[in-house]
Amino acid sequence: MNSKRLQEKVLLDYVDNYKRNKKTIILAGGCFDLFHPGHLEYLQGAKKLGDILIVGINSDNSIQSIKGQPPLFSLEERVAILSSLECVDHLLVISELTLVQAVKTIQPHFFVKGIDYQGKVFPEQQAAKEIGTKIKLIGERKLYSSTQLKKSYER
Structure with missing residues (x-):
């Protein structure tokens, strides 16, 4: 499967090119562990705002810090799921707890x-x-x- 995951430097080269070509850039983010229809609605809705959807996906360690437990699915598994979605153009792994730095670095037209x-x-x-x-x-x-959903399965 073709992964849409890019290193930050490579992604920023793409972003510069998109901006030169007047493309509208959207930044979304999340853990996307136990992917469900709400995630799909969120990402498809985000894509409708413009041309290029960049999704910040939390690393396994950042999910551990945010949620207090490790993710059910590994980063690579979650990247594979998101890479399969037509609405997602690029993925950026986020090691921080928020997307503040990604917003500042990418400077998207929309943050969702x-x-x-x-x-x-x-x-x-x-x-x-x-x-x-x-x-x-x-x-x-x-x-x-x-x-x-995880809690209901644990019962």
Whole structure:
């Protein structure tokens, strides 16, 4: 399978080229462990905002820090799943706990989060505001939670 995962330096070369060619760049992110229909809706909705969808995918270690437990699926397995999606153009592995640095480095036209962030403050907001990146919330309501799905399978 052709992986869409790129090293940051290579990705930034692509980003520069896309911007020169007036392409609209969208940045999304997540753990994507136990991939479900809500993830698909989120990524497809993000792609509709422009031309190039870059997805920041959390490393195994960052998921351990965020969730307090290791991911069910390894980084390579999650990369394979996301690489198979037509709506995803590129993947960037995120070792940090947030996408603040990715927002600052990539400087996308749009940074997207799920609708469950409506009315919440999140770290990437300030970085996006400073560089003029628009924030869009995707979805109508949160129907799925990987964490809750995992818990229901553990019973």
